[in-house]
Amino acid sequence: MMTAILTTGTVLLAAGCGDAPTATNPGQAASSAIVRTSGVTTTPDSSPTGATGAKPTRPKGHTVGTHKVRWESAKPSKDGRRITVVWWSGVEPCHTLDRVKVRETSRRVTITLYEGQAAKARDVACIEIALKKSTTVKLKAPLGAREIVDGARP
Structure with missing residues (x-):
């Protein structure tokens, strides 16, 4: 009886794990221009926010x-002068986003996000819930054909 329940649960769980449209799924990209990054595929940013x-x-x-x-995706603006980085975090x-480090070379743009607890928040309890966050960085030069790299990945 227990084996039948576990097997049924496993089949239902596996059936629900289809390929849903995501911002990092190039098959679902709204634009034909795709920028390949280290471990992440992105499309040019067309949303107002x-x-x-x-x-x-x-x-x-x-x-x-x-x-x-680590961040999930990086979306360059149409003019390539800004990149919006998206990641999952907490409340x-x-x-709290402490800083963003951007290192530009002729071949790549490395973006590293740093988070921590707000210094003034001593003895604070936060709910454990995932939030999708974004931040936009300005580049010194347009992105062009340069690769976008997550500085938090080994």
């Missing part, structure tokens, strides 16, 4: 326990 469904976030600095955070003040 920069990342549909993500909460726009600005670096606040002065965090405690600051660490690198503030427990998960």
Whole structure:
């Protein structure tokens, strides 16, 4: 009896794991121009906020326990002068964007996000819920054919 229940549950779980449209799925891209990045595929940004469904976030600095955070996607603007980075995080003040480091070379643009707990948030309890966040960085030179790299990935 227990084996039948486990088998049925496994089949139902597997059936629900189809290929849903995502921002990082090139088959679902709204634009024909695709930029390949290290581990992430992105499309040029056409939404007014920069990342549909993500909460726009600005670096606040002065965090405690600051660490690198991996991002999910990077969307260049049409003119290639800005890149909107999207990642999953938690609620503030427990998960606060401290800073964004951008390193540009002739071959690549490396973007590293840093998060930590707000320094003024001592003895604060935060709910454990995932939030999709975004931030936009300005480049010194248009992106062009350069690769976008996540600085938090090894």
